[in-house]
Amino acid sequence: MSTKFTPLDFEKSIYQIEDKIDELKTLSSETGIDLQDQIQTLTKQAEEYKEQLYSNLAPAQKVQIARHSKRPTFLDYISMMSTDWVELHGDRAGTDDRAIIGGIAQIQDRPVMIIGTQKGKTTKENIEYNFGMPHPEGYRKALRLFYHADKFNLPIITMIDTPGAYPGIKAEQTGQGTAIAVNLREMAKINVPIIAVVTGEGCSGGALGLAVANKVYMLEHAYYTVISPEGCASILWRSAEQASIAAEALRITASDLLKLNIIDGIIKEPLGGAHYDPEFTAKSLADTVIKTIDELSQKSGNELKKLRHEKFRKLGIFLE
Amino acid sequence: MSLRDWFANRKKKQFNTALIESKISGDDLCKLWVKCFNCNANFPRKDLEKNLAVCPKCDYHFRIGAYERIEQLLDEGSFQEINSGMFPSDPLDFVDTAPYKERQKGAKEKTGLNEAVVTGIGSIDGWEVAVAIMDFAYMGGSMGSVVGEKVTRLIELGIERKVPIIAMTSSGGARMQESSLSLMQMAKTSCAVARANEEGILYITVLTEPTFGGVTASFGTLGDIIIAEQGARIGFAGRRVIEQTIRQKLPADFQTAEYLLKYGQVDLVSHRKDLKDTLEKIIRVHTKNTSKMKQTKAKESVG
Numbered sequence: 001m002s003t004k005f006t007p008l009d010f011e012k013s014i015y016q017i018e019d020k021i022d023e024l025k026t027l028s029s030e031t032g033i034d035l036q037d038q039i040q041t042l043t044k045q046a047e048e049y050k051e052q053l054y055s056n057l058a059p060a061q062k063v064q065i066a067r068h069s070k071r072p073t074f075l076d077y078i079s080m081m082s083t084d085w086v087e088l089h090g091d092r093a094g095t096d097d098r099a100i101i102g103g104i105a106q107i108q109d110r111p112v113m114i115i116g117t118q119k120g121k122t123t124k125e126n127i128e129y130n131f132g133m134p135h136p137e138g139y140r141k142a143l144r145l146f147y148h149a150d151k152f153n154l155p156i157i158t159m160i161d162t163p164g165a166y167p168g169i170k171a172e173q174t175g176q177g178t179a180i181a182v183n184l185r186e187m188a189k190i191n192v193p194i195i196a197v198v199t200g201e202g203c204s205g206g207a208l209g210l211a212v213a214n215k216v217y218m219l220e221h222a223y224y225t226v227i228s229p230e231g232c233a234s235i236l237w238r239s240a241e242q243a244s245i246a247a248e249a250l251r252i253t254a255s256d257l258l259k260l261n262i263i264d265g266i267i268k269e270p271l272g273g274a275h276y277d278p279e280f281t282a283k284s285l286a287d288t289v290i291k292t293i294d295e296l297s298q299k300s301g302n303e304l305k306k307l308r309h310e311k312f313r314k315l316g317i318f319l320e
Numbered sequence: 321m322s323l324r325d326w327f328a329n330r331k332k333k334q335f336n337t338a339l340i341e342s343k344i345s346g347d348d349l350c351k352l353w354v355k356c357f358n359c360n361a362n363f364p365r366k367d368l369e370k371n372l373a374v375c376p377k378c379d380y381h382f383r384i385g386a387y388e389r390i391e392q393l394l395d396e397g398s399f400q401e402i403n404s405g406m407f408p409s410d411p412l413d414f415v416d417t418a419p420y421k422e423r424q425k426g427a428k429e430k431t432g433l434n435e436a437v438v439t440g441i442g443s444i445d446g447w448e449v450a451v452a453i454m455d456f457a458y459m460g461g462s463m464g465s466v467v468g469e470k471v472t473r474l475i476e477l478g479i480e481r482k483v484p485i486i487a488m489t490s491s492g493g494a495r496m497q498e499s500s501l502s503l504m505q506m507a508k509t510s511c512a513v514a515r516a517n518e519e520g521i522l523y524i525t526v527l528t529e530p531t532f533g534g535v536t537a538s539f540g541t542l543g544d545i546i547i548a549e550q551g552a553r554i555g556f557a558g559r560r561v562i563e564q565t566i567r568q569k570l571p572a573d574f575q576t577a578e579y580l581l582k583y584g585q586v587d588l589v590s591h592r593k594d595l596k597d598t599l600e601k602i603i604r605v606h607t608k609n610t611s612k613m614k615q616t617k618a619k620e621s622v623g
Contacts, residue, residue: 166565167558168557172574172575188514204503204534205503205538208507209537226499226500227496237416250499260411312507313508313511315504318406318464320407
């Protein structure tokens with residue numbers, strides 16, 4: 001790994017091996033002793049170990065990657081994968097919620113509307129974006145932009161990375177539940193293709209409020225769930241410390257959700273997670289989204305609505 | 321645990337016990353006297369029953385079950401249940417401190433219900449309606465696949481029969497034991513409401529004590545008209561979660577029906593005794609000028 005971060009607990013051994021390799025390299029160049037063979041063997045072993053590690057992560061480890069403070073944010077992806085970006089602010093009712101950002105742009109020459117939750121990388125940014133936790137006004141801004149896209153035949157891409165809709169006094173007063181519910185209902189009525197990508201955290205109704213889409217994708221290490229593992233653990237196990245067990249039980253990983261037909265595909269991340277190679281991630285994200293847009297754009301508005309409806313209509317497992 | 325938390329828990333425990341003890345139907349029918357949780361008044365159980373399970377002294381609305389609601393709201397003998405034989409499965413083999421399967425069994429034994437919602441066709445003062453009524457006693461009225469499917473089918477039936485659809489909610493939110501499948505029920509039910517909208521079918525929701533989380537954030541608050549029952553607590557996030565997040569004490573009336581009315585979140589707050597009349601009026605006025613819904617009352621069309 002060329003880029004270095006503070007290692008997550010399960011990454012420490014990799015970092016140690018890589019430090020060793022670096023030491024050998026330094027030693028070799030300082031002393032002129034040829035250590036090429038040893039370096040190569042060790043590098044190869046490290047790569048194999050990493051492949052193994054990152055393809056067998058426990059759900060709670062994926063959660064750590066999904067929440068990584070250096071994970072690319074919505075605006076990072078916008079700058080890497082789009083051109084002609086123009087941000088469109090505000091709900092036209094008094095607020096511009098910064099936790100949800102939207103605008104028009106082109107991706108690989110296709111005009112689109114892109115809306116996503118935004119997190120920060122620094123404390124200052126996180127305060128501005130409220131840690132990616134939208135208020136009702138954010139969902140209403142998104143709704144306004146859905147209607148705009150519908151009017152001008154712009155395919156909609158939503159990108160989701162949120163610990164959930166904000167739980168606060170004002171959020172309840174201005175109708176957090178209603179704002180999300182209305183988005184679910186209105187997204188069902190939109191005549192243009194809607195593609196949702198869970199890029200990091202996809203927690204609860206706060207995530208779903210942007211995800212009633214024709215196709216739903218997840219990045220490889222993202223997670224999507226009805227409640228955060230901590231929230232679930234504190235209610236069902238009566239202790240937030242059981243979060244890793246809850247993460248397992250809730251089936252929140254991309255591969256679990258693909259099996260349950262809740263998502264339509266998984267977008268590959270670079271080894272170690274999106275933050276190790278943001279450009280690679282942005283490219284594979286853009287490729288998937290554009291391929292899907294090209295397929296869906298062949299269909300009429302009514303067909304798109306019907307497909308979206310059928311997609312969610314069949315979800316649920318019960319006995320009768 | 322801080323002193324404040326201790327008091328909060330103590331209060332909560334008393335509340336729950338009071339509710340269980342004073343529940344009208346259930347195991348303890350033999351109990352002839354009830355104590356109101358709110359004003360502590362004691363009165364014969366039959367007075368409470370006569371008064372629609374509202375405290376005769378202080379108007380406190382006791383939580384009631386789905387079939388009691390049906391009895392109170394629909395014309396006698398008019399209710400025909402649909403999908404009563406739908407059961408929850410355990411698609412994720414979910415085990416927390418107890419297996420989900422055991423929780424289902426326990427809930428069924430406790431309530432006699434197969435799931436947390438009862439759906440069907442009935443009439444209100446002669447008007448045919450499609451109704452979905454949730455029951456908090458079954459696993460906290462939580463919404464999993466069965467609740468989502470039954471509500472969706474009920475909405476579809478209302479559309480097909482061209483009659484007003486009424487959903488009465490009472491739920492702690494999405495059912496965690498079915499995880500993302502529960503989350504998807506929010507989308508499924510909301511898509512069904514979208515269809516009712518497009519077909520011009522009146523959809524009324526009645527939010528009762530308590531309505532939270534995934535039900536508030538889906539079909540619960542999507543009514544063309546939203547009624548909240550007097551005193552009901554309604555919200556997206558739970559009180560405790562909000563308190564922990566903002567580290568502030570919340571006002572006593574926070575998230576009550578009356579509080580939501582003040583902030584413009586519901587159309588009206590209704591006393592339980594006025595609910596049937598209010599629904600009848602709303603249906604009558606909305607049916608008059610539209611060809612999209614049945615114009616005649618059920619009784620009249622039969623006669």
